[in-house]
Amino acid sequence: GQCAIRCPTAALVVKSEVDAAWEAILDPDKFVVAQIAPAVRVAIGEAFGLPPGEITTGKIVTALKKIGFDRVYDTSFSADLTTIEEAEEFIKRLQKNERLPQFTSCCPSWVLFAERNYPFYLEHLSTARSPQQMFGSVIKNFVAKQEGIAPERTVSVSIMPCTSKKFEARRPEFKNQKYADVDIVLTAQETIQLIRSANIDFNELEPQPFDVPLGAGTGAGVLFGVTGGVTEAVLRYAYERLTGEELKKVEFEQVRGLGAVRVAEVEFGTRKVKVAIVHGLANAQRLIQEIRAGKRYYDFVEVMNCPGGCIGGGGMPLGYPDYPEVLRKRAQGLYHADRLSPVRKPQDSPTIKLLYERWLKEPNSEIAERFLHTRFSSRRRISREIIRIQEAKSAQKV
Numbered sequence: 001g002q003c004a005i006r007c008p009t010a011a012l013v014v015k016s017e018v019d020a021a022w023e024a025i026l027d028p029d030k031f032v033v034a035q036i037a038p039a040v041r042v043a044i045g046e047a048f049g050l051p052p053g054e055i056t057t058g059k060i061v062t063a064l065k066k067i068g069f070d071r072v073y074d075t076s077f078s079a080d081l082t083t084i085e086e087a088e089e090f091i092k093r094l095q096k097n098e099r100l101p102q103f104t105s106c107c108p109s110w111v112l113f114a115e116r117n118y119p120f121y122l123e124h125l126s127t128a129r130s131p132q133q134m135f136g137s138v139i140k141n142f143v144a145k146q147e148g149i150a151p152e153r154t155v156s157v158s159i160m161p162c163t164s165k166k167f168e169a170r171r172p173e174f175k176n177q178k179y180a181d182v183d184i185v186l187t188a189q190e191t192i193q194l195i196r197s198a199n200i201d202f203n204e205l206e207p208q209p210f211d212v213p214l215g216a217g218t219g220a221g222v223l224f225g226v227t228g229g230v231t232e233a234v235l236r237y238a239y240e241r242l243t244g245e246e247l248k249k250v251e252f253e254q255v256r257g258l259g260a261v262r263v264a265e266v267e268f269g270t271r272k273v274k275v276a277i278v279h280g281l282a283n284a285q286r287l288i289q290e291i292r293a294g295k296r297y298y299d300f301v302e303v304m305n306c307p308g309g310c311i312g313g314g315g316m317p318l319g320y321p322d323y324p325e326v327l328r329k330r331a332q333g334l335y336h337a338d339r340l341s342p343v344r345k346p347q348d349s350p351t352i353k354l355l356y357e358r359w360l361k362e363p364n365s366e367i368a369e370r371f372l373h374t375r376f377s378s379r380r381r382i383s384r385e386i387i388r389i390q391e392a393k394s395a396q397k398v
């Protein structure tokens with residue numbers, strides 16, 4: 001499909017995990033927890049005849065509860081955590097003037113692309129884990145223990161816009177000998193299949209709120225589903241941290257829209273910060289060439305693989321016939337969800353405050369580094385090796 005054309009993880013064999021999800025749900029010994037990514041909530045309804053962009057979060061929660069999930073939580077909550085950890089890292093780099101630009105790293109297709117093509121830039125990627133992985137880590141390493149359930153008995157299922165999140169969940173960094181942080185990744189399309197296979201009439205469902213405490217994300221967290229959203233969330237946090245003043249207007253219109261590359265300058269007191277947002281890896285490649293050639297300078301660069309960001313993910317309903325219009329509607333849906341949120345800045349979230357108080361202490365602390373950060377390694381040698389083997393094979397054929 002659309003995914004195979006542009007996604008670097010598309011060459012990997014992707015297995016549907018609907019059966020694995022059923023197996024976990026039907027096992028009385030397992031405690032099954034779901035997290036729902038921001039982008040998914042404005043698209044699943046499309047499969048049930050609702051217009052693109054309609055926010056169906058409450059119905060998805062009810063559907064998953066009926067199916068048998070023990071808890072249903074919101075990935076926007078861990079997007080807030082990613083924002084704070086990533087913004088604090090950014091502030092440190094700004095102060096030391098090192099490893100700039102800082103690149104976002106929550107899109108696994110972009111991370112893989114960087115590991116293959118830009119080994120010299122890996123130090124520039126934010127080490128903050130993606131919202132999916134932070135969520136998995138919080139569930140297994142904190143919540144499960146708090147609730148008295150062994151992490152080995154907890155099955156963490158994430159509902160995501162793309163198949164590359166499956167690849168991310170399997171990275172060895174996010175596992176130990178006993179358990180993985182995220183066990184099952186269902187794309188939006190697989191989730192639609194799961195709902196259909198349970199014979200649920202989606203449109204008739206009464207919406208329900210997420211479970212507490214990890215169901216409470218802020219509006220900034222929801223924005224992670226659209227291109228420019230991570231940047232906007234980071235700006236909402238970094239502005240207050242660097243100026244010590246309250247940010248009155250939380251919308252950063254300059255970073256919004258669906259243009260291939262958007263740039264903005266934001267004043268943080270005396271420091272002007274330059275940001276760039278790009279979606280589509282071909283666009284990213286061009287932008288990075290210009291940065292490398294010294295033609296452009298940025299402090300912060302957000303990269304997403306898919307058109308429009310995760311709202312255009314390869315695991316989402318295909319949204320034909322007018323895909324660009326569908327993307328615009330989904331984007332509007334997320335901006336609307338942000339406006340409706342009672343809390344719109346990650347630093348104001350009571351859940352986040354609680355988590356730092358009870359567990360993490362402070363952003364980028366030793367505990368946070370251990371459970372919420374990661375590292376990247378060059379895959380250049382491996383891909384060169386593959387190319388060499390392929391070339392040798394085709395030479396043999398000739």
Ligand code: SF4
Nearest residue numbers: 107162305306310313
């Ligand atoms: Fe997945 Fe696309 Fe979002 Fe990247 S931009 S995380 S590939 S949906």
